[in-house]
Amino acid sequence: MAIKRHTIIVEGTLSFRMQRVAAARAGDHGRDVSTLPLLAARLAGGFVRPADQATLVPIVARALSEFTFEELEQVKTRPGMARAVLASLARIWAADIRFDDLRYGSARLRDLGRIEAYLHSHLPIGALLPRDLRDRAIARMAHARATVGNLHFHRLISIDPLWRPLIKTLASVVEITWDPPGARDRSWFPGTILPSKIEPPQDLICDVCADPRAEVVEALRWARELLSDGKIQASDIAITSADLGPWDDHMLVLAAGANLPIHFASGVSALSTRAGQACAALADVMINGLSQDRVRRLSQLSPYLSEAVPADWMKGIPTEAGLFEPEHWASSLEQLSRSDGPSIAATLIPVLRDLDVGPQAAVKLGEILLRGKSLGLWQEALRLGPAAAMEMTLTSLRIADKSDPANKVVWARAADLVGEPRKHMRLLGLSSRSWPRADGVDPLVPDHVLRERDLVDLPRLERDRLAFEVLVSHPGSRVALSRSRRSADGAFLARSALLQRKVTERPLTRTRPPEHAFSEGDRLLARIDDALRLPRIQGVVSCWTDWTIRREPTPHDGGFRKDHPAVTRALSMPQSATSLRRLLRDPLGFVWLRALGMTAPELAVEPLQLDPVTFGDLVHELLRLAIERIEPTPGLVGATPEEIDNALGGAARDIAERWPLTQAVPPKLLWLDTIEEARRRARRGLTIDERFGQGTRSFSEVPFGNPQSPAERVDPWDERQEVVIGQSGIRLKGRIDRVDVKSDRCGVRMSDYKTGKTPRNVREVILDGGAEVQRALYATTIRQLNPEARTIITRLVYLDTMAPAAGLDGDTLERAEETLLHFIDIGVEELGSGVAYPGPDAFAGYNDLRIALPAALDRYRGRKEEGFKAAQQRLAPLWDEP
Structure with missing residues (x-):
């Protein structure tokens, strides 16, 4: 036949x-x-x-x-x-x-x-x-x-x-x-x-949702409800809108979590696939420049790099290093101790230099670093727009959905669904801005060049209106409508002009319990009793109640059982002056940091300026290198201003080359200016002093209390000797910014450099409520490590001013030591008994761990502060010390 x-x-x-x-x-x-x-x-x-x-x-x-x-x-x-x-x-x-x-x-x-x-x-x-x-x-x-x-x-x-x-x-x-x-x-x-049948729609209902995401949630609930009776097939269901843009990402994410069979008729965003992410990683480095984070991400996604170099090739590079220049990478790769370091450098350095060229090397970079689908997407993006706009072009690329629409719920544009209507259709976005859409004017052929009615057979506005009429009037179909009250940006949205006919609007709240849940999370929202039986939900509710209702301290505020092993282990480790300050002024933060190992993430993003802590480290490093160049000859106290300037100049050149390999530093011009400012402050620290005595030796960044140190430092003391303080037996470990020792070792002067702003009452500060502990702690350290010292001077040197240093000595220093050690013993005892709640520093703006506290921090502090002080009544008097 x-x-x-x-x-x-x-x-x-x-x-x-x-x-x-x-x-x-x-x-x-x-x-x-x-x-x-x-x-x-x-x-x-x-x-x-x-x-x-x-x-x-x-x-x-x-x-x-x-x-x-x-x-x-x-x-x-x-x-x-x-x-x-x-x-x-x-x-x-x-x-x-x-x-x-x-x-x-x-x-x-x-x-x-x-x-x-x-x-x-x-x-x-x-x-x-x-x-x-x-x-x-x-x-x-x-x-x-x-x-x-x-x-x-x-x-x-x-x-x-x-x-x-x-x-x-x-x-x-x-x-x-x-x-x-x-x-x-x-x-x-x-x-x-051929005649087409039309059935005037009856009893249309439009669900009014909070925003586009809420519309997608309601659409998936609607689809799940239709599928739940077992009579309606997925191939009978469609969800549509005139333009998919505001809803597409939400549909992709929520549908995956709901495990619903949904076919994306217009394709899925290229960036939602691994191939698209590989292109995005390459575009990020190519356009925004080299950095460790960007190169690390690219190496994980690039088909070429994932094969050419070992998976852990960056293990030997400090995570804090920014590495914003090819020369920084070359130096870092040379220092890799791995046996395959040279081969890694030979593979990566040419690629990194091409990446540093920028968008001009886009074609070459794609051919080298990408393969298969990712290379195809890269080439398609280059055809559609310039390489400099690659990040924007990639967001517009879509990949065809390979699944079969014949056995799935369809998510499609209304213009596409007109060709294949289904028995059950839900129309999203029926607001004044979304459906119908206004006619677009051709940017190159406006109306004065060529009239739109001559250029377009069916304008977009009319096409959207017609698509709506066709879908709601399709015979044998049931249609549901929805619109948003607000856009994703929060702008108010009026109802569409297409809803001027008799349409009943049904407001739906975002948190309403659904009749048919589309996912596990949605089911728990509908069945509160089931949710409350889950241990994680019970914990959340209990925590929320303790934070927002109860005024007295609770376990969710920081309490724990007595002699907790993690706390005991943390206290048994050597402590620094910074950790002891946290123990005294924020016991809960001490537990988080030292016992639980909680730290704030550090992203190696190229900064325009160093943060205060890093800038302080820079100044201290300059001081250390300069003093090492001056001592022992001619000696800091005997050095001329020219000799000090020469030493600082050499230290600055060394740091300018070395720091970018271990730190994220500003761009080159700003980096050099930052070094110059640090050099100015370091010079202030080196020239503030008068002669301490004939034959005085100066030492910078002097370590102490480190028994595991392989180096035996004799001057001014053996750094491997343990330093034990207080009745609690806390071991102390750290570095003193500068120590000046007389030739007979009977006089010692300790200097702690500060790069911050000088307080107005710096002369009156002794312990400052436990915030200033270095002078007293380091005096105790010096007494143990240098028993023959009869005169000890400890001082704070603020480098932003020419004012004299703020020193402690004699009886004032001894009283400060006694007071501080007394409260350290109290703090250790309190931690051992399970008392660790937020202190004054917990709520300070510079505290990175503040993010772990409740969001409404001021109200939380006002509600709990009295309870915290009562629970820590033995430690609280320290916070009022001058």
């Missing part, structure tokens, strides 16, 4: 795939599913094909660069110009307007006509522009009956004027039918118009 050939013309990928499924189910082997451009290519024969966007955009870009235009000259180099020109040409081609038509003569159209002529002469063999493809097909109309058979246009809303001559010619050879949805003037059509 001979196969009777016939062709179905569709529009959109959803209708194309569903018609192929319908042909397979019906066993219709003679049915050919096609689009109008593909139909014309089939009639034209041979290897002829429509010229696609990927082919045309690079040619248009070359034409823009080669020609000098009348009107487009000033804007031809703008980003995205090639795509804009091609979009305008596509509209002109669809309207079947010829550039040699005297009715449309203008400089703008002459410019576009030159580009079209350039396309004609530079297209690859076999690729044709739409008008040429149509004319070639008309010339071979004698083969239509054998190659095409009878034609049926399946639910096309409109047909562009470009294709109408072809259809009129086909009507004289084969039978043509069309079942157009909606009422429009189609008197030009030479074939048979």
Whole structure:
């Protein structure tokens, strides 16, 4: 039996795939599913094909660069110009307007006509522009009956004027039918118009949701409810909107969490795939510059780097290092102690230098670092826009959903769903801004150049209105509507003009218990009793109650059982002055940091200036290196200003080269300025002193209390000797910024440098409520490590001013030591008994661990402060010490 050939013309990928499924189910082997451009290519024969966007955009870009235009000259180099020109040409081609038509003569159209002529002469063999493809097909109309058979246009809303001559010619050879949805003037059509059934919608209900995300949540609940009875199939359900943009990301994330079978008819965002993320990682480094974080991410996602270098190749590089220059990477890779370090450097350094070139090397970088799908996406993005705009271009790329729409719920644009309506449809975004959308003005062919009614057969506004009417009036379908009260940005949204008919609005709150949950989390929202039985929910509710209602301290505020092993272990380790300050002024923070190991993440982002702590480290490092260059000869106390300046200059040069390998530093010019400011303050620290005594030796960054140190430092003491303080036996460990020791070792002066702003009452400060502990702690340390010292002076040196140092000595220093050790013993005892609540420093702005406290921090502090002081009444008096 001979196969009777016939062709179905569709529009959109959803209708194309569903018609192929319908042909397979019906066993219709003679049915050919096609689009109008593909139909014309089939009639034209041979290897002829429509010229696609990927082919045309690079040619248009070359034409823009080669020609000098009348009107487009000033804007031809703008980003995205090639795509804009091609979009305008596509509209002109669809309207079947010829550039040699005297009715449309203008400089703008002459410019576009030159580009079209350039396309004609530079297209690859076999690729044709739409008008040429149509004319070639008309010339071979004698083969239509054998190659095409009878034609049926399946639910096309409109047909562009470009294709109408072809259809009129086909009507004289084969039978043509069309079942157009909606009422429009189609008197030009030479074939048979099939009547389409329309059922006026009854009792439409529009759910009013909070925002686009809430709309998606309600849509998924609606789909789950339909599927739950077992009678309605996923292939009977569709969710749609005029423009998918505001809802698409939410649909992708929530549908994955709900495990619902959803087909994305318009494809999924390229950035939601690993291949897209590889492109994004490469674009991030290429456009924003080198950094350790960016290169680390790229190495994990790039197919080339993941194969060429070991997975842990960055293990030997400090995570705090910014590495913003190729030279920084070269130095770091040379210092790798791994045996394969040289091979890693040989592989990476050329790539890093290409990355440092920036967007100019985009093509080369893609070919080296990407493979397969990721390379295809990269090349597609380069065709659609300039390399400098790669980050924006990648967000617009989509990848076709490979799943079959025939057995899934469909998420599609309304224009696509018109071709394949379903029994159950939910229409989202029925607000004034989203549906219908306003007509867009062509940026290159505005109305004064070419009237819109001549350029567009069916404007977007009318198309959206028609799509809505078709979907809500489709026979045998049940339609649900929804809209948002607010946009994703919080702007108020009015109802759509399409809802002026009798539509009942049903407000839905964001947190309402749903009748049919779409996911596990949604189910727990609907069944509060089930949620409250879960241990994690019980813990959350208990914590929230303790934080927001109860005024007395609770276990959620920081209490724990007595002699907790983690706390005991933390106290048994050597403590620094900083950790003891935290123990005294924020016991809970001490437990978080020392017992639980909680730290704030440090991201190696290129800063414009160093934060105060890092800048202080920079000054201290300058001081240490300078003193090491001066001591023992000529000695700090005997050095001339020129010798001090020379030592600081050498230290600054060393830091300028070395610090970028271990720290995130500002850009080069700002970095040099930062070093100069640090050098100025360091000079102040080295020149503030008068002579301490003949033969005095000065030491910088003097370590103590480190028994595991491999170095035996004799001057001014052995750093491996333990320092034990107080009755609690706390071991002390750290570094003293500067120590000056007389030749007979009977006099010692300790200096603690401060790079912050000098307090007004610095002369009155002794312990400052436990915030200033270095002078007293270091005096105790010196007494243990240098027993022969009879005179000990401890002082604070603020480097932002020329004011004298703030010193402690004699009886005042001894009383400060006794007071501090007494409260340290109390703090240790309190921690051992399970008392550790927030102290004054917990609420300070510089406390990184503050993020772990309740969000409404001021109200939390006001509610709990009295209870915290009562629970820590033995420690609280320290906070009032001068």
